[in-house]
Amino acid sequence: MAKLLEIRWHGRAGQGAKTAALVLAEAAISTGKYAQAFPEYGPERMGAPMKAYNRISDEPITVHHHVEEPDIVIVLDPTLLTVGNVKAGVPDDGIYLVNTPLSPSEMRARLGLEGSKAKVYTLDATQVSMDTIGRNIPNTPMIGALIAATGLLELDELLEDTRRKLSKKLRPEVVDKNMEAIKRAYREVAS
Amino acid sequence: MSIRVGKTGNEAVAEAMRQINPDVVAAYPITPQTEIVQIFSSFVANGKVDTEFVTVESEHSAMSATVGASAAGARAMTATSANGLAFMWEVVYIAAAMRLPIVMPVVNRALSGPLNIHCDHSDTMGARDSGWIQIFSENAQEAYDNAIQALRIAENSNVLLPVMVTMDGFIISHAMEVMEILEDEKVREFIGEYVPENPLLDVDNPVTIGPIDLQDWNFEHKRQQAEAMRNAKPVILEVAKDYAKLTGREYGLFEEYRMEDAEVAVVVLGSTAGTAKAVVDELRADGVRAGLLKIRVFRPFPAEEIAEALKDVKAVAVMDRSDSFNAVGGPVFGDVRSALYDVENGPRIVDYIYGIGGRDVTPDHIRTVYADLAKIADTGQVENLLTYLGVRE
Numbered sequence: 001m002a003k004l005l006e007i008r009w010h011g012r013a014g015q016g017a018k019t020a021a022l023v024l025a026e027a028a029i030s031t032g033k034y035a036q037a038f039p040e041y042g043p044e045r046m047g048a049p050m051k052a053y054n055r056i057s058d059e060p061i062t063v064h065h066h067v068e069e070p071d072i073v074i075v076l077d078p079t080l081l082t083v084g085n086v087k088a089g090v091p092d093d094g095i096y097l098v099n100t101p102l103s104p105s106e107m108r109a110r111l112g113l114e115g116s117k118a119k120v121y122t123l124d125a126t127q128v129s130m131d132t133i134g135r136n137i138p139n140t141p142m143i144g145a146l147i148a149a150t151g152l153l154e155l156d157e158l159l160e161d162t163r164r165k166l167s168k169k170l171r172p173e174v175v176d177k178n179m180e181a182i183k184r185a186y187r188e189v190a191s
Numbered sequence: 192m193s194i195r196v197g198k199t200g201n202e203a204v205a206e207a208m209r210q211i212n213p214d215v216v217a218a219y220p221i222t223p224q225t226e227i228v229q230i231f232s233s234f235v236a237n238g239k240v241d242t243e244f245v246t247v248e249s250e251h252s253a254m255s256a257t258v259g260a261s262a263a264g265a266r267a268m269t270a271t272s273a274n275g276l277a278f279m280w281e282v283v284y285i286a287a288a289m290r291l292p293i294v295m296p297v298v299n300r301a302l303s304g305p306l307n308i309h310c311d312h313s314d315t316m317g318a319r320d321s322g323w324i325q326i327f328s329e330n331a332q333e334a335y336d337n338a339i340q341a342l343r344i345a346e347n348s349n350v351l352l353p354v355m356v357t358m359d360g361f362i363i364s365h366a367m368e369v370m371e372i373l374e375d376e377k378v379r380e381f382i383g384e385y386v387p388e389n390p391l392l393d394v395d396n397p398v399t400i401g402p403i404d405l406q407d408w409n410f411e412h413k414r415q416q417a418e419a420m421r422n423a424k425p426v427i428l429e430v431a432k433d434y435a436k437l438t439g440r441e442y443g444l445f446e447e448y449r450m451e452d453a454e455v456a457v458v459v460l461g462s463t464a465g466t467a468k469a470v471v472d473e474l475r476a477d478g479v480r481a482g483l484l485k486i487r488v489f490r491p492f493p494a495e496e497i498a499e500a501l502k503d504v505k506a507v508a509v510m511d512r513s514d515s516f517n518a519v520g521g522p523v524f525g526d527v528r529s530a531l532y533d534v535e536n537g538p539r540i541v542d543y544i545y546g547i548g549g550r551d552v553t554p555d556h557i558r559t560v561y562a563d564l565a566k567i568a569d570t571g572q573v574e575n576l577l578t579y580l581g582v583r584e
Contacts, residue, residue: 021367062469064466
């Protein structure tokens with residue numbers, strides 16, 4: 001793994017970008033890695049575009065500033081592709097993971113990344129969450145898709161930690177549905 | 192064995208408060224401190240602490256109730272940010288003058304106006320002459336560690352002063368990172384049973400607290416208050432020593448990062464120190480003799496110790512996350528520069544005001560500061576005594 005991996009989440013307030021970043025950081029920490037998770041706070045209103053960030057490393061992380069050149073960009077809401085610049089600061093060989101029914105090659109064209117070294121992954125996380133959890137909560141499946149795409153964590157490590165975290169707040173059957181969403185996303189993410 | 196966890200700064204401080212299990216907490220929510228009070232109130236509701244939790248209608252009342260509880264003999268805490276601290280102002284001074292060992296986490300946020308919820312240090316810097324001990328934290332770990340140590344410092348019979356423990360709003364308060372927490376019994380053993388001096392509830396030994404104090408004795412009492420602040424320095428170091436035995440984490444009045452043989456140094460408080468450390472590592476790898484001094488204890492101000500640490504440096508930049516609006520420089524600059532006054536052939540010193548209203552400070556910003564310092568060290572000339580770093584003008 002790279003010395004320091006930086007991730008930027010694009011979502012709309014209420015879609016769980018912040019929670020996803022926290023879940024990912026906590027799962028990484030539970031495997032002995034070092035991690036940060038922090039949202040970018042603005043005027044808080046449901047549906048407004050917002051960002052959240054992760055730093056993950058095998059070494060302690062001391063820096064405390066915004067992530068400006070993320071290695072990985074995750075887009076929870078495809079309508080954000082026309083609102084802000086999700087490509088801002090991303091290196092040529094950056095990784096994009098987008099919640100969309102489009103194929104990776106269609107999304108690559110949509111992002112204007114034809115011919116670049118960028119890797120583009122897609123998953124219809126909205127559909128996965130509707131089928132498994134019964135509500136549009138794309139953040140949970142997108143974490144599963146992220147680890148499938150990057151190998152950042154083992155699937156079992158993520159499932160175990162997420163189960164522990166969600167069990168504090170949710171009923172067992174809801175936790176199981178979230179587990180199913182992660183597993184299905186892990187299988188279905190396309191590149 | 193400590194426990195390795197991922198927590199936000201607010202979660203970390205709420206956890207410390209749970210382990211401290213104060214007798215009374217009186218608090219009012221304000222962003223970005225709200226989570227501390229909210230999480231702590233859930234500990235109260237779930238019976239995890241024995242605390243009497245007083246929900247008040249304002250910060251003025253929060254501090255008043257905390258003062259009342261502390262005077263009665265309770266271990267009393269509150270927490271606030273920015274305008275909440277400003278609203279407490281009157282009673283903040285009274286808490287110190289009454290020598291009440293209250294511990295208050297303050298999540299640093301810009302003081303309005305213009306209205307802003309993000310980090311700068313204008314709130315606690317404004318309270319620097321209030322008679323409270325002020326301890327700044329770089330990250331969630333330090334906020335947790337400082338909150339626990341603060342109890343022992345405040346309650347020491349040679350001190351008996353209230354303590355503010357700060358962390359940077361959002362940057363630390365709302366960011367999850369890796370930290371270690373202690374077992375509950377270790378914390379309780381470390382802070383010990385609180386034995387208040389002259390509590391109001393000791394009805395067999397009645398005392399008067401907070402009466403009028405005019406020309407005849409007021410000056411003597413203020414003189415004692417000043418002495419208590421002097422006494423705090425060795426106590427802070429003793430407590431840190433004991434804490435290091437428990438955790439392996441060592442704290443001083445300030446942290447010297449790669450200061451050995453440093454020619455240029457930055458003095459900074461709070462989360463920016465972590466970002467600056469990464470820049471120092473990078474510069475050191477390039478052969479630049481760069482160092483960093485992170486102030487942990489701002490009140491009492493470790494003037495002699497800082498002068499000793501900086502005396503051989505050629506150029507020093509102080510980074511102030513608030514402005515004094517005195518048309519000279521920020522509050523940290525004033526104190527550090529004054530500390531260096533008696534050093535013969537001491538360093539040249541300049542000030543950078545940065546990060547106001549939560550403006551992000553990046554490694555690039557800090558690189559420019561060290562580049563400026565290299566030039567000053569070379570020429571011995573200061574072109575700009577004060578620079579506003581990262582502002583459009």
